[in-house]
Amino acid sequence: MNKYMERIYNGVIKENPVLVLMLGMCPTLAVTTSATNGFGMGVSTMVVLIVSNMIISALRKLIPGEVRLPAYIVIVASLVTIVELVTQAYIPALYSALGIYIPLIVVNCIILGRAEAYASKSTPILSAFDGIGMGLGFTIALTIAGLIREFLGAGTAFGAQIIPKSIDPIGIFIKAPGAFMVLAFIVAVMNALSIKTRANDMVEGCDGCCATCNKACHEEGKEENK
């Protein structure tokens, strides 16, 4: 396996951003009401992730260390705005289904996380493959979660009727509580198969989901020690 393929394997399986690293929970819970929406969100995020990884990696020697986070945020926000305008113009159905969650791609931990952890240290081509891998992993996880919720909650898959209409679907799965339930069961299954995920560290407080969380937890620890 060459190093480019290794990046993709890493993103999809080994460090799947949603199922293993538990990053980007907001869109995972919010837009997975149907498989199509999950897929659309996944692809939008993947586009932003690939391009932002490439740009940040290309500029990694030009951006001074102290201002790197604001610089990354401006790059990501510009790309998100482009994606938002393109979806609004060419895929209006997806734009209205995802609504506010498209601009909120800016604060998705996955994107800044990859910029900080990978793109700022690697070549543009490798970073692009890292973006493809992580983006694919995100898209696959969102599509699966969307498929489960859509199947249970509406009896359809990608809009096609699977369960006959005479059987009432369990409507709550496409409403808000269903999102938490499906994700809880996915993590429980991963736990039962003893696949190590970051989910349990996450609820312990110091999850390091974002650069700043770590700092907050660290200082809190220091205060307790006093």
Added chain:
Amino acid sequence: MKELIMIIVSMALINNVVLSQFLGICSFLGVSKQLKASASLGGAVIFVITIASAVANLLYTFVMVPLHLEYLKTIVFILVIAALVQMVEMFLKKTSPAIYQALGIFLPLITTNCAVLGVALTNVQDEYNFIQSVFAGFGTAVGYTLAICLLAGVRSRIDEEAIPAPFRGAPIVMLSAALMSIAFMGFSGLAL
């Protein structure tokens, strides 16, 4: 006046930011381990979201609309929020060390809290004026505080129960959140 109260109730209970809009999930799951920390974070969130809604609204109405730069709102809002949190932190440090002691460590956490950006963007989408934006921001933050404190209360009980091994940790916390979310769905029956 009635309309403003309606905005607060609808933002805090009916469209609860965490339990029905899924914004700020990261800190909701992470910090809810202790009630005290949850309450402090809630206080900091109320403070920041209310100010951020006001500033974002002023900036949007008086700078971006006249210059026809509405499409830049995502970039402008995220930068304003980041700068604002920094300024609030410095201001509190200088002027009221007591509040800073209580909220300080949670302020940097809020920059990346998607609820803040979410509220600023929804206010624009719903075409709220200045007063309405401030109240909507306040209501949202109260809803966040309510949800995180309730979850912290539930979690302190969960710790003592015998839970099947695969469900320990994150899954049971998410299931608790699911049950809370079902309870909050009941508020949509409020006749407004």
